[in-house]
Amino acid sequence: MNRVVSNATPLVYLAKADRLxxxxxxxxxxxxxxxxxxxxxxxxxxxxYADAFVVEKAIKEGRITxxxxxxxxxxxxxxxxxxxxxxxxxxxxxxxxxxxxxxxARAAAEIAGLKPRGTLWLLLEAIKRNRLxxxxxLAALEAITNQGFYLREDLYVRVIREARRLTExxx
Numbered sequence: 001m002n003r004v005v006s007n008a009t010p011l012v013y014l015a016k017a018d019r020l021x022x023x024x025x026x027x028x029x030x031x032x033x034x035x036x037x038x039x040x041x042x043x044x045x046x047x048x049y050a051d052a053f054v055v056e057k058a059i060k061e062g063r064i065t066x067x068x069x070x071x072x073x074x075x076x077x078x079x080x081x082x083x084x085x086x087x088x089x090x091x092x093x094x095x096x097x098x099x100x101x102x103x104x105a106r107a108a109a110e111i112a113g114l115k116p117r118g119t120l121w122l123l124l125e126a127i128k129r130n131r132l133x134x135x136x137x138l139a140a141l142e143a144i145t146n147q148g149f150y151l152r153e154d155l156y157v158r159v160i161r162e163a164r165r166l167t168e169x170x171x
Contacts, residue, residue, distance in 0.1 A: 017143030033085035
């Protein structure tokens, strides 16, 4: 798991929660297509969003790499252009893992033979790699949901149970 392609939502919410460092620590290289940079940084800065500046800084520091998509791959589900570019970039780079939260986009990625994971997966992965304690996990989860990251109640409970299970299995 050295390299991964990311969509906008995980970057935005982790940056808003001041936990983008967590994502950056899990991978040697995080790739984003130009459409995601445009959505997160350019549009975000125009709208005055602080998270846009956090992501821009990570790009300038070389912690996030922006790539042009050479060929937009066809997807069977209508998606936002950024999501299509994320899937296309993952296919071009021959990376099966990509980080995205939108259910339709994840379904399209799976149809394309990819392994989409989301923001919650990143938080759980951080526990597995001993980068987050259970309490830090809860704080990060609370921070992203306070910033507007939507979670159904049943999923919220499931992810907390899984985080507890992971931390207890490490003892």
